[in-house]
């Protein structure tokens with residue numbers, strides 16, 4: 001039997017912000033059905049890699065293919081087809097505050113399908129139930145707790161039944177109990193909806209709980225990709241530093257820092 005085609009293929013990806021190289025030729029492949037965690041310290045390049053996979057940033061060199069489609073050379077129509085097959089849950093939840101929870105979840109269906117209103121309502125309520133928010137459709141986002149906002153955003157991200165779900169820092173800003181509940185939910189989504197899930201996180205406990213495989217990023221380099229057991233046993237000082245929460249020595253170049261500061265305020 002031949003192995004199923006990968007859903008994500010990133011090859012030799014380089015990313016630069018100005019004169020700084022942020023990703024140094026990253027290779028990254030995700031197969032159907034797995035939960036892949038991208039783990040790494042602050043500034044290691046996790047969000048930059050994610051932005052390239054979502055087509056929000058264009059590679060300076062190297063390539064990103066989702067479902068076999070190279071995002072840099074795809075037509076608008078091909079890109080739209082890819083977008084319909086992915087769901088994204090961003091760090092802040094990003095619900096629209098002027099809409100009810102139900103309307104937020106229904107948004108992708110209203111934008112991308114011509115389904116009738118009743119079907120849209122049923123589908124969005126079903127997804128709210130999947131994330132344990134059944135019956136909350138008429139509330140406004142301001143009436144939800146931090147954990148509930150994350151779950152509602154997750155319901156919106158999966159309302160189109162994407163094959164591939166990206167989840168950016170699920171635990172950010174949540175207390176440990178709510179964060180653990182969200183981890184359970186991610187596992188349930190994979191099993192119930194048969195999704196492939198890519199999670200970006202720097203939370204070690206969460207990473208090891210949900211991951212099938214982990215890619216460890218450090219200073220724009222992939223240090224390794226492997227199972228949780230492989231990563232735990234890794235004979236690599238940087239990985240062990242990360243796992244044991246040992247800080248790296250940071251050398252700040254004062255000139256470069258000042259230049260960036262001035263650049264950012266211009």
Ligand SMILES: Nc1ncnc2c1ncn2[C@@H]1O[C@H](COP(=O)(O)OP(=O)(O)OP(=O)(O)O)[C@@H](O)[C@H]1O
Pocket residue numbers: 017022040041042043044045046047048049202
């Ligand atoms: N828009 C930008 N312009 C310039 N530099 C940037 C920009 N975005 C990120 N960087 C820099 O690129 C490097 C990698 O950032 P990135 O956000 O990808 O890391 P990260 O691993 O997601 O970090 P964190 O966990 O803190 O979010 C950092 O040094 C950051 O300061």
